[in-house]
Amino acid sequence: MSHDFFNIISREEFESLLASFSATDAVQVPISDAFGLVLAADIISPEDLPPANRSCMDGYAVNARDAFGATEANPAYLECCAELKVDENPDFTLKSGECAAIATGGTLPEGADAVVMVEHTHELGSGTIEIRKSSAPGEHAMLKGEDAAKGDTVFRAGHKVRFQDVGLLAALGIKNVSIHKKPRTGIISTGDELVKIDSPQKVGTIRDVNSHTLRCLVSEAGAEPVNYGIVRDELEKLKSTLKQAVAENDLVLLSGGSSVGMRDLTVQAIESMDDSEILAHGVAISPGKPTILGRVGGKPVLGLPGQVTSVQVVMLSLVMPFIRHIMGQKNAFSTAARPLVQAELGRNAPSKQGREDYVRMKLIQRENEIPLAQPVYGKSGLLKTMVQADGLMIIPADTEGLYAGDTVSIWLI
Amino acid sequence: MSHDFFNIISREEFESLLASFSATDAVQVPISDAFGLVLAADIISPEDLPPANRSCMDGYAVNARDAFGATEANPAYLECCAELKVDENPDFTLKSGECAAIATGGTLPEGADAVVMVEHTHELGSGTIEIRKSSAPGEHAMLKGEDAAKGDTVFRAGHKVRFQDVGLLAALGIKNVSIHKKPRTGIISTGDELVKIDSPQKVGTIRDVNSHTLRCLVSEAGAEPVNYGIVRDELEKLKSTLKQAVAENDLVLLSGGSSVGMRDLTVQAIESMDDSEILAHGVAISPGKPTILGRVGGKPVLGLPGQVTSVQVVMLSLVMPFIRHIMGQKNAFSTAARPLVQAELGRNAPSKQGREDYVRMKLIQRENEIPLAQPVYGKSGLLKTMVQADGLMIIPADTEGLYAGDTVSIWLI
Known part of the structure; x- marks a missing residue:
């Protein structure tokens, strides 16, 4: 058993190596399918939105000057010259002293x-319409181009498309957008002890947990998981499966090698x-130290711990x-997007200096206080x-650790 | 224009009405497909996990008594009687003074x-193996049944399956689980002014944003969206589309009716x-007041605002x-699962008493301080x-509102 395989680098150094890989190719997809994916090109507004002044309320379109200063006690009186349909493009000009009935979404x-x-x-x-409230220009109306003006950069390449972004794209009449395609991610479990999950229980065998949890987490991240099953600890078999997986995917994850030999x-x-090329072999995080990063023909291959919780x-x-x-996501390694809760640490959590520790925590909700965070007991x-x-x-x-009573951030998983 | 259609109830009352609908039928699915869905039945562990004592490390299986008190200066010496393969079921008993080489995952x-x-x-x-550290029973080994004992209730019905749960199910040899099926959710946009998103810009028309944002949010929630396109403001057409959507789905969402008549x-x-039956017509939230809840043949039908941001x-x-x-999720209306960040409110946010306000907020990150939260300017x-x-x-x-300087919770969207 050899232990010289480690050449531990920091998490930041490991991330820099990961960051050197390029994004997947761009493809055009309908905007609803782009939800959760990342734009491969800037989006420029092709037109003014709205294209004309539009009502935000059911009521009366007015010239604000005519209603200025109106109150219940001292109303203004306007003549209603039209009842505008919501889909009508009015072909007249409102004169002083006039108003027009309008519905939400209607054009002024x-x-x-x-x-x-x-x-x-x-x-x-x-x-005759009695106006009981003062008005101001632009009130309860969206003005032409107020949501987006023609030529505006609405979203930049690298932006992850959220539901509200899909909404704005729809409003702008953009049916398809260019996104980086979902990375196909090959998943290989390795280990002589591994058996399929429907194998009967047998001492000496371990069911292949990682194929299943990795599948979930790969899709959660937005990629497309492709399972290659279990490979026994034989170099030739591993080589042929890895070769196939590299050819068929944008990224390959191997888990296993819980033993040093593997x-x-x-x-x-x-x-x-x-x-x-092997780019990294060992990273100063716990769990996760034995993680391997390789590159095969430009594609990343990650060797992950076989231990079922470490790999998670x-x-x-x-x-x-x-x-x-x-x-294609910008700042993908930034921790700013992690959902965090503040909690009070319930007991001391010692740690070895020089490595970043990820400690499993349970949150205990309390009345009128931030939750109490307790490390989960039990073997890792x-x-x-x-x-x-x-x-x-x-x-x-x-x-060297954190102390009971410290306010800590817990990353919800 | 009539305004007597509102019979405003509180958000809590509205949620009680929603909570009266039953969960979708149970179906069996492979565990990876159950990720994100909700268990329809308790999961009972069919066996002990692990089935025997198993090593967590590469090293030597020992009887802890033989290594008790060992140090670098005062090591213990044990005879290595076997080199256990990781998939081996050892058929011998370790005697006092003996140890056996073992790999992570190997059976003791x-x-x-x-x-x-x-x-x-x-x-x-x-x-001969020199042991330079003291040991204790159970150290670096998972004991039989320590992860789950046969007969244990591992998960209860109503539990949402997370990636780590899929892992435990896999380890227990559970290939399929019973979950509540993804609700098919019909989505109908209504309004005379609406046109498809690929329609050219034309004053008086509005592109159908809601079909797209609702589609995203329905799938985000875990359901299966089914779009029925745009229906004009004609009762007969709306009736026939609604009838079809109710027949084909577990739930129907209508958006539109931004005008009172609609x-x-x-x-x-x-x-x-x-x-x-109409169960509710109006809820004391802003935006969202005109929300309608109906029941058609046991299935829920929601009438949502047509206004593109309110409906979001x-x-x-x-x-x-x-x-x-x-x-099928337990406590689905609980706000506890919302991702929140604490922030300092940047300006006063007044509100009408008697309704719950949902204010759009921008977060400004600051050094060594919680972020500053500013209401987003602009017409809603x-x-x-x-x-x-x-x-x-x-x-x-x-x-009646919140004040600048208050520490507030911002629900990340």
């Missing part, structure tokens, strides 16, 4: 620059490929941000420790 | 109850169906939790106000 006629809500009006009959096998398999943490901390990076290899965890607490590499 | 022989890490040992040759049309269409907020605040409820109907928002601030119904 020329000469109108505000809307008085129907609640603040009263129909007196024979076309980690060597992963390195050997990567190195045996044409145009390949490494997926969360390194691989899922990396997937978002190769999906137990799956139940992840099941019981509400989140992870990160102990930075430059500290 | 009878008589062994702990593992000494290889880092704390030294091979002296001819089978809201009446939604109510009329629901009431015209066999075995139908109503989806987030009421409809997505409701979708999770009919997916502008799509860019949602695009610019990082989250929502909720002003409870019983307050």
Whole structure:
């Protein structure tokens, strides 16, 4: 058993290596399918939105000057010259002293620059409308180009498309956008002890958990998982499966090599490929130290711990941000987007200086106080420790731990 | 224009009505497909996990008594009686003074109850191993049944399956689980002014934004969106589309009726169906007041605001939790699962007492301070106000607003 395979680098250095891989190719997709994916090109507004002044309320289109200063006690009186349909393009100009009934979304006629809500009006009959509230230009109306002006850069390449962005794209009449395609992600489990999950329980075998959890986390990150099943600890078999997976995917994840010998096998398999290179072998995080990063013909290959809980943490901390990076997301490794809750640490959490620790934490809700965060008890290899965890607490590499009573940020998982 | 259609109830009352609908039927799916869905039945562990004592480290299986008190200066010496393969079921009993080489995941022989890490040992040759660290029973080993004992309730019905849960299910050899099926959710946009998004810009028309944003948010909530396109403001056409959508889905969302007349049309269409009922018409939230809840033949029909930003907020605040409820999730309306960040409110945010306000907020990150939260400027109907928002601030119904300098929770969207 050799231990010289580690050449531990910091998490930041490992991320820099990951960040050197390029994003997947751009493809055009309908905007609803772009939800959650990352724009490959800037979006320029092709037109003014709205194309004309438009009402935000049911009420009366007015020239704000005509209603200025109106109150319940001292109303203004306007003549209603039209009842505008919501889909009507009014072909007249509102004159001073006139108003026009309008519905939400309706287009204001020329000469109108505000809307008085129907609640603040009263129909007196024979076309006279009592206006009981003062108005100001632009009030209850969206002005031409107010949402987006023609030529505006609405979104930049690298922006992840959210539901509200899909809404704005739809309003601008943009049917398809260019996004980085979902990375196809090959998943290989390795280990002589591994059996399929429907195998009967047998001492000496372990069911292949990682194929399933990695599948979930790869799709959660936005990529398309492709499972290659279990490969036994044989170099030739691993080489042929890895070769196929590299050919068919944008990214390959190998998990396993829980034993030292097997980690060597992963390195050997990567190195045996044409145009390949080991970029990193070991990262100063716990769990996750034995993580391997290789490059085969320009494509990234990650060798992940086989230990069923360690690999989950490494997926969360390194691989899922990396997937978002190769999906084209700007600042994919930034921790700013992580959902955090502030909590009070319930007990001391010691840590080794020089490595970043990801500690499984349980949150206990309390009345009128921030939650109490307790490290999850139990051996780190137990799956139940992840099941019981509400989140992870990160102990930075430059500290020796955190103290009971400290306010800490818990990353919800 | 009539205004007597509102019979405003509180958000809590509205949620109680929503909560009265039952969950979708249960179906069996492979565990990876259950990710994000909700268990329809308890999961009972069919076996002990692990089935036998198993090593968590590369090292030597020992009887802890034999290594008790060992140090670098005062090591223990044990005879290595076997080199266990990771997939081996050892058929011997470790005697006092013996140890066995073992890899992570390997099964401990009878008589062994702990593992000494290889880092704390030294091979002296001819089978003698120097043990340089004390050991304790259970150390670096997972004991039989420690992860789950046969008969344990591992997960309860109503639990949403997370990635780590898929891992535990895989380890237990559970290939399929019973989950509530994804609710098929019909989406109908209504309004005479609406046109498809690829229609050329024309004053008086509005592109159908809601079909697209609702589609995104329905899938985000875990349901399966089914679009029925645009229906003009004609009762007969709306009735026939609604009838079809109710027949084909578990839930129907109508958006539109931004004008008062159209809201009446939604109510009329629901009431015209066999075995139908209007359960609520108006809820004390802003935006979202005109929301309608109906029941047609046991299925929920929601009439949502047509206003493109209001409907997004109503989806987030009421409809997505409701979708999770009919997916079987326990406490689906609880706000505890919302990702929140604490921030300092940058300016006063007044609110009307008696309604719950959802205010769009932008977060400004600051050094060594919690972020500053600023209400997004601009008319509420502008799509860019949602695009610019990082989250929502909720002003409870019983307050008149929040003050600059207050620490507030921002719900990230």
